[in-house]
Amino acid sequence: MKSSRLTLTLYFLAALILAALFYVRYISIGFALGTDTFSHPYKRFVVAMIFGGLAWMCLIPIFKNTKSDLGKHIWVMVLLGVILRTVFLGSTPIYEDDWNRYLWDGAVTVQGTNPYKYPPDITITVASDAAEDVKELQSLSVKNENFATRINNPHLTTIYPPVAMSVFTLAAFIKPFSLDALRGIYLIIEVGALWLLFKTLIAFGREPIWALIYWLNPMLIYSVYNAGHMDILLVPLLLGALYFAKRRPILASLTLGLAAAVKIWPLILGPVLLRTHRNSPAIYIAGGVIMGVTALALLAPMLLSLGESSGLQAYAGGWQRSSFVFGYLERGLGFAEENAGRLARFSVAGLLTALALWLAFRRGDDRNILPGYMMIIPLCLFLLSPTGYPWYVLWFLPFLPFLPLYGAALLTVTVTLYYARYAMGERDVYDLYSSYLVPFQFGLPIIILLWETYIMRKRSNV
16 A cells, blocks of 8 residues: 555544544533433444544554554644543543542542541541541532532442552642543653653564554543543553563562552563563562562552451452453352352452463563563453453553554454443343343454464464
8 A cells, every 4th residue: 555545544544533532522511410311322422432443443454564654644643642632621421430539539638538448428427426537528528519429339448559549639639629630640641651652662673653553542532531530540650561671670570569559450460571581580589579569568558448348348359340251250150159259250360360470481582472461461351350341441452552453452442332331221121231232342352352363373383
């Protein structure tokens, strides 16, 4: 394909992504708090996201099958990505309210109260002899339109580790209870992550143009800048750990330990991250120790506050929503009766640990395979997770430019079907969602991933 045609195709696809996300921004007001679910334009939202996602997927074959001078258009596309993010400032979050917890946690911390100590619903009924900090929390909520009543699962304490909490606190310092303040911080952090992605791509011999596969992903942009999800905080730390992995393993270990204080799961990447040094036991062990100690030290405030109302315990022990593989696994372990869910969780943890160790010590050229291995683990974690939330695709998306599998890319598109569950639940047809839409949104990408795996193995044996 000639360079001029490639350029036109690139801009045409970018225009389609732009149109889809601008339309999502336009209809977001239809999801305002207090509006009836039946009136929500959820079908148009789902269609727009899928449309934009498919246009985004078409970038992959363009970058795969050409060595043109498309790189000179990177900064135009970067600017487009910034526009797509800032356009969601002031938008109404579509079907998401986790950001209320973030804003509450930040405000509570700024006030000087331990955010892991009390669940939000403690502010609803406060006795006259209640502790002073509880009364202060009630006052904080009341002064801000009874903000604590907006938080989902208010009977549970927060599940967000201290590094994430520091970002929520910074947003509260800038402007308390402002989602836009948090979105602004996200954008600054993500621009830094994009810079890291450019450097990491170059370090591993990839063209910088591949960064656009991350930067222009519609699910990423919607999840962070409309829905306000905090998983974006992982991205610079995951990329930083990968960037430092070969030459500065101790710094890479420290960075991954910091990532575990945003969400705990990145610790499972440790064995793979250090695989370059697997023949140097002292470095490998030192890296693992630094990683674990850093994570444990940072997680201590949350771990020391575990109790009956702990959100972390509730999430780890029994949370399940829109799962696919996990649901079948749990049913297959039905002989364990009430312990089936717990046994399924242990099984998933064991499978992922075994996968991480196998990838860590498998032979191969780290220049080519390390970033791909770093993607495989969070991708499998998402596919096996008891919670199939769409924004969890951010876990593996930063690594997709290094291993651009169509099945993984498609997964970031099909998960949009999750947002049909609300209206289907209201119409008492939730079984149709769980029986048909969930298997489709996960099953089709898995089939494609298995086919791609087969083709890659076949080629490697040629």
